[in-house]
Amino acid sequence: MDKVTKSEQEWQAELDEETYRVTRLKGTERPYTGKYLDHNEQGQYVCVCCGSQLFNSTQKFDSHCGWPSFDQSIEGSVEYHKDLTLGMVRVEITCAKCDAHLGHIFEDGPTETGNRYCVNSVSLTFDDGSK
Numbered sequence: 001m002d003k004v005t006k007s008e009q010e011w012q013a014e015l016d017e018e019t020y021r022v023t024r025l026k027g028t029e030r031p032y033t034g035k036y037l038d039h040n041e042q043g044q045y046v047c048v049c050c051g052s053q054l055f056n057s058t059q060k061f062d063s064h065c066g067w068p069s070f071d072q073s074i075e076g077s078v079e080y081h082k083d084l085t086l087g088m089v090r091v092e093i094t095c096a097k098c099d100a101h102l103g104h105i106f107e108d109g110p111t112e113t114g115n116r117y118c119v120n121s122v123s124l125t126f127d128d129g130s131k
Contacts, residue, residue: 002097004050011024018122024101025101028103031067041128042057047102050100052096052097053077068124069109070119071116072113090104091104093119
């Protein structure tokens with residue numbers, strides 16, 4: 001997979017302020033505000049920055065945590081990084097193609113994977129396959 005590399009100025013020109021803050025500066029959207037929290041259509045969730053396919057709708061579940069949650073990602077689509085910010089030890093997830101911050105993964109999911117990919121809606125777009 002070829003990496004997408006752009007300057008910070010290019011990202012700022014392409015993304016709105018909130019999307020830039022979350023995806024490029026590792027921010028977090030407010031809980032229970034994201035457009036994909038209660039979204040249940042069939043299709044794929046893709047990276048808002050580069051269009052890379054990240055999650056299938058069949059992987060989504062309601063975790064009641066305030067952000068869209070998935071029990072696994074599409075193989076090879078996500079990278080994992082130790083995150084020591086905010087006085088916690090967490091695992092950050094980023095888009096493997098463009099390094100966009102997506103959210104974090106936790107090992108408290110209710111499905112057989114045991115994973116909960118906690119993802120910011122603003123880092124995603126949705127493709128229902130109709131295009």
